[in-house]
Every structure is written in C-alpha cells, then in structure tokens.
Amino acid sequence: MNQRLEKLTGWMKENNIDVCLVTSTENVFYLSGFYCVPHERLLGLAVFQESEPFLVCPGMEKHDAKSSGWNQEIIGYSDIENPWALVEKAVKNRINGARRIAVEKEHMNVERYEHVSKIFPTAEFISAEDKLKSLRMIKDASELKIIQEACALADYAIEVGVQELSEGKTELEVLSAVEFALKKKGVKKMSFATMVLTGKNAASPHGSPGQTKIQKGDLVLFDLGVVIDNYCSDITRTVAFGDINDKQREIYNTVLKAQRAAVEASRPGVSCAEIDLTARRIIEEAGYGEYFPHRLGHGLGISVHEAPNMTSANELILEEGMVYTIEPGIYVPNVAGVRIEDDIVITSNGAEMLTKFPKDLQIIK
Amino acid sequence: MNQRLEKLTGWMKENNIDVCLVTSTENVFYLSGFYCVPHERLLGLAVFQESEPFLVCPGMEKHDAKSSGWNQEIIGYSDIENPWALVEKAVKNRINGARRIAVEKEHMNVERYEHVSKIFPTAEFISAEDKLKSLRMIKDASELKIIQEACALADYAIEVGVQELSEGKTELEVLSAVEFALKKKGVKKMSFATMVLTGKNAASPHGSPGQTKIQKGDLVLFDLGVVIDNYCSDITRTVAFGDINDKQREIYNTVLKAQRAAVEASRPGVSCAEIDLTARRIIEEAGYGEYFPHRLGHGLGISVHEAPNMTSANELILEEGMVYTIEPGIYVPNVAGVRIEDDIVITSNGAEMLTKFPKDLQIIK
DSSP, X not given: OOHHHHHHHHHHHHTTOSEEEEOSHHHHHHHHSOOOOOTTSOOXXXXXXXXXXXXXXXXXXXXXXXXXXXXXXXXXXXXXXXXXXXXXXXXXXXXXXXXXEEEOTTTSBHHXXXXXXXXXXXXXXXXXXXXXXXXXHBOOHHHHHHHHHHHHHHXXXXXXXXXXXXXXXXXXXXXXXXXXXXXXXXXXXXXXXXXXXXXXXXXXXXXXXXXXXXXXXXXXXXXXXXXXXXXXXXXEEEEEESOOOHHHHHHHHHHHHHHHHHHXXXXXXXXXXXHHHHHHHHHHHXXXXXXXXXXXXXXXXXSSSEEEEESXXXXXXXXXXXXXXXXXXXXXXXXXXXXXXXXXEEOSSSEEEXXXXXOSOOEEO | OOHHHHHHHHHHHHTTOSEEEEOSHHHHHHHHSOOOOOTTSOOEEEEESSSOOEEEEEGGGHHHHHHTTOOSEEEXXXXXXXXXXXXXXXXXXHOSOOSEEEEOTTTSBHHHHHHHHHXXXXXXXXXXXXXXXXXXXXXXXXXXXXXXXXXXXXXXHHHHHHHHOOTTOXXXXXXXXXXXXXXXXXXXXXXXXXXXXXXXXXXXTTOOOOSOBOOTTXXXXXXXXXXXXXXXXXXXXXXXXXXXXXXXXXXXXXXHHHHHHHHHXXXXXXBHHHHHHHHHHHHHHTTOGGGOOSOSEEEOSSSSSEEXXXXXXXXXXXXXXXXXXXXXEEEETXXXXXXXXXXXXXXXXXXXXXXXXXXSOOEEO
C-alpha cells in the first residue's frame, strides 16, 4: 500500500471509519495513481482499514487503470451493467456491514449517496474531504517537481503572449498563438480556458476573450495555466500596450505592491487570512477596495482550485509544502483591469516563487 | 416567466413540489439564460409554484447574470459570506415550509444536500433530473439553429485536420492547427479535449494525443466538437494515411456500414435500444463484437453528453427534436482503431444529418 493510502487508513482507524469511498477524479488519482475522467459514469476507490482496496471504473478504462500501476483489484463495468451491484458485492466480500462510511460530500452526488445508503441503511456518513484536502495540501518533492515544470511552461506562455501583441490583433489570435506554442512543447491540456483580455474586457474579473482588437493605450491581461502530469499551474500578467494614462499606471502599481507584500508575508506560521488581508489592506488604503471583489488566491495542485483557500476568513496556518496563488486584482469599469498572479510554495522559513515572469510594468511599443 | 420555466412549474404543480432547486450550470442556463461556471462556489436557481424564482450566484457574476436577460431577483454573495443563509431567507420569504423539494440528484452534492435538509428537515427530496432531461432532450428551433452552426464548424475542423496530415507530423501538431483554424473563426471553446490519434494510438477508445508521428499505412482518428453559444457538436472521422491493408479496410467498412444503418433506422417511434442494436448486430455479425466496447452514442446539446443515452438497454422512444450522436467504433489493438460519428436530429418522419463531412474511406496520399 502506498504512503498516501496508509495515511488515509490511519485516519480511518482513528475515527472508526469502516470504509472510505473516494469518487472524484482528483482524489482517486492522488490515492491510486490512476487518472480517469469518467464523465457521468461511476469511478471509485474503496478503501478499508484492513482489507485490500479496490478500484471501480468504466470497463473501457480498465486497461489504463492497470497501466497506471494500480496492482490491486479493478472492477470494470459495461454501459449496460449496474456498477452499484458490483460495488456492493466487492464491499461485502471484504467487510460485514459498516457503521461509519467516509465519502467526498462535496463531490458525491445525492443519487450515488442514495445508492450507498441502500447498501448500508444504518451507516453514518462522514466527510472524507477535509482529510483528503489536508493530505493533498502539503506537496511532496515529486509533486513539486511537476508543478515547477508546469509553472515554467506558464512563464513561457506569458513570454510568447507578450511577444505576440501587436495593434489590431484580436484577443483570440493572441490566445491561439500562445496555445499553439505550448502544444509544440508537448502541452496537452490547459488548467482552464486561457484568457487574453484587452482594454475594457480586462476590467471584468471573469471576462471572456473574443474578437476585440488590441489598441494603443490598452492594458492586456493574460490568465492561463498548464497541466503537466495532472498537476496545474496558474499565472496572470497584465502589460501595457503603448502608453497608458496615470490612472491605469496607479492601478497597476497598487496591484503590484499588494501582490509583492502578500508574497513577502507568506511563511510557515502565518494564517491564510493574514496573507489575504496584507494585500487587501494595501488596495483598500489606495481607495480601490470595492474594485477587488475576489479572494486573494487559492491552493493549486491536481486541481486548479484546491486548499488552502486564500480568503480573509480562512484561519488555517501555512505550513511547509503548501502551494497557492497570490492574485490580487483591481477592475474599474471603463478605466482598467489589472491582475497579477504568481504561484508560490511555502518553504521552511518563507516562500519560493514557482512562476517567475517579470512583474514590473512592461510597456510594449 | 419563460416557456421552459412554465413547463417546469406545471410539472411541480402536478407533483406537489413546493420548490425546485436547480444547481448545475447547464440547467440553470437552460431555464434562466444565464451561463455561469462557478467552480466550487454555489450557483442556483430556485423555482416555486407561484412565487417569483430567484438566482443565487457568486457576487462577481451578478453583473453577467443581469446582462444575460434574467430580470427577476439575483442574490450575489462574496467569498466570505455563507450563501445558504441568504438562500434560506429568500426561500422563506416566498413559502412557509416545504414538504416536497426537487433537486438535481445527479448534480447536487451531499454537502449541499445536507444544507438544504437543514433548512427543511422534514421535506422529502424528489429528483428533478428526469424532468429536466426530458425537457432538454427535445430541442426547439432556436436551439437547433445553434447546434447546426456548431456542427458546421465541426465539419470544417475535420476538413482542416485532413488537409494538415503529412508524414512525420505529430498528433499534437495536427491538433494545434485544427484548433488554431477554429479560433480564427471565433470559436472560443471545444466540446471536450480534441483528439487526433494515429496508428496504434487510435486503437484505444479514449486514447490521448501526443508526440506520435503520422506514418504511411496509419488510420488517423479525429474526434472533436465545437461549442457555440453554449451548445456542443461532436464528430469523429477516421481517414487512411497512405495505403492500408485489407484488415484495416474491412474494419473501416464494417464501422461505416453499422453507422449508416443506425442513421437509417433513426426515426420517431423507434427505441434508442433498437438504434444501438442495429449498429451492434452488424459489428457482431462481422466478428468484431468484442471490439466495440461502448454505447452507440449519446444525446447532445448544452452538455456534450446528455439524454437520450443510446444504449442497448434504453427503451426510450425517439421523438421529433431529439439530437444525438451515432458513433460505432472497432478497436483491435495493434491492428486498427476506427470510429465514425455523426450528430443527427430526429424529424417528423426520419432524421436529418447535422454533421456532413464525407464518410466513405478517404486515402490521403
């Protein structure tokens, strides 16, 4: 049994949990090494205190599950079989009833919950999520190596994007060039839909790239990430295309100051809330508080959004190995949209930058 | 209130459902016109028999919700507010308790279900999914117009892909060229990760494109789709690069025969199972039954996989306005992987092709 499964079964024993049924692509991958996107079909990993765990997956994925290195039982099912009957049998082969069952309450849907409840009508359901989040939150050396690679490619993508800027090009043209360059480097998947937003479009925190053309005096915002071996990076840079006005410059420098302060403040022993507030106070003091409507950042790993949640309400204390984004933004409609985002990892006495593209205001002529 | 909401409230009245809480991006969009990907945050549409419905969404999306045309209440919340407290208040402003509550049991997670259960501890939970599936399954004229556009772009993508083939190019190079061409046409999103698979890679029904180079004698499989105005298309074509052997040709022609027979059989009054079996029998009779491990196809619309499910177990009867894929495949390891997929819509007396790229075996020299 691998170390991650051992930690999970340790927790199960401490909490008298008879079975833990993990069903999300990300957590199944984290625990088993098998990455599978089953769409609406059931994917699951059942873990027991003493008995052998098993995987359940669509039949057509069984071969890939084996190739991924999982060498314990794999239950495949066809599109016309009921996987729950197979799960019930496999579980009952291993244990006589269950009093406490852990599931991913934020992932498992009500329909599946009703299936599991029918198999064990008297069981109490515990959330496995907090435990899995806290395990995944601390990255080991092998994970960090992959994330570093994903971040280096994110830096490269920004470099390509900035080079591609020219007057009259559309957001989508620049975006295509960036993704094409990444694919040539072997990148198969982006962390999320790449954003290239210019001028007024950038003033929406979740705008969508389109046929808007880059014009002199625009701030151009890039937000993108790369997936390498199922781990994500996430970077945002905003650059000036041609000369910008004083207001735009003030907004840029406020975001930059807030971003750098939050990076500086990041170290073991400080709370997530304190990091968020470090940046937020700077933006508020500059008079832009109402234009920074989102959290400072989010954890990053197998999911592009995972723990720790970098909000002013999260009292979680930072520890070595945590990886998260720091991405303050100011969006003033019709004036400017600026966001600057880096990925960092907490070290024994501070933080290390994972994304490294320069952040001082760049004016592209 | 729009026609779709009227149909939903009609169903609620017939079934004594006091509140219907819709939480998936797709169904919220279908009913409200507001398309929002809230990631881990709560998005919801609460519908009542008589009272005004309301939307709940992340605060930063509220502006987009208004712009999308929703002119009833919108509750926005910040990252540090508890949206459930706001939902509880808004629901209790409208109704005094609820005995029966409909939710999307395949979408709503256990954590949210527990929140709703706390608000209404004695309520019975009904699945809203079957009703929503059956509403969405029958496309209206405005939906069909968009899907036709998405399908025409999918045809175009295949055309580009076939033109891009040349010896020694990698799967990812061809894939990039296809997506670049689509972006230049204004396409912002693919229905799923585009696949270009060659030779042995194509023999996996869910292979992943990489650095494999196209060689003479390969069958090259393209599987892709385009999202237009939140509706998906989905097409697969397999072409021969250079001369192929008799076995490859036999496999190709078997898949083609099965695919055409299933299209021919598609009309109102026939069951989904019968359509699947029409294709499956042809493949089985040719001796390849075990190499066709998946369902014949799936419904298509706002989701790339939706009802009707085209399996041999689905006795649902086809009706005018249903849109689905027909995509038989044969995957013989180390020999050939062939899949041919079209999107069709059921008409009053038959079916109309939505994807139209030629299907006879093409040998690219």
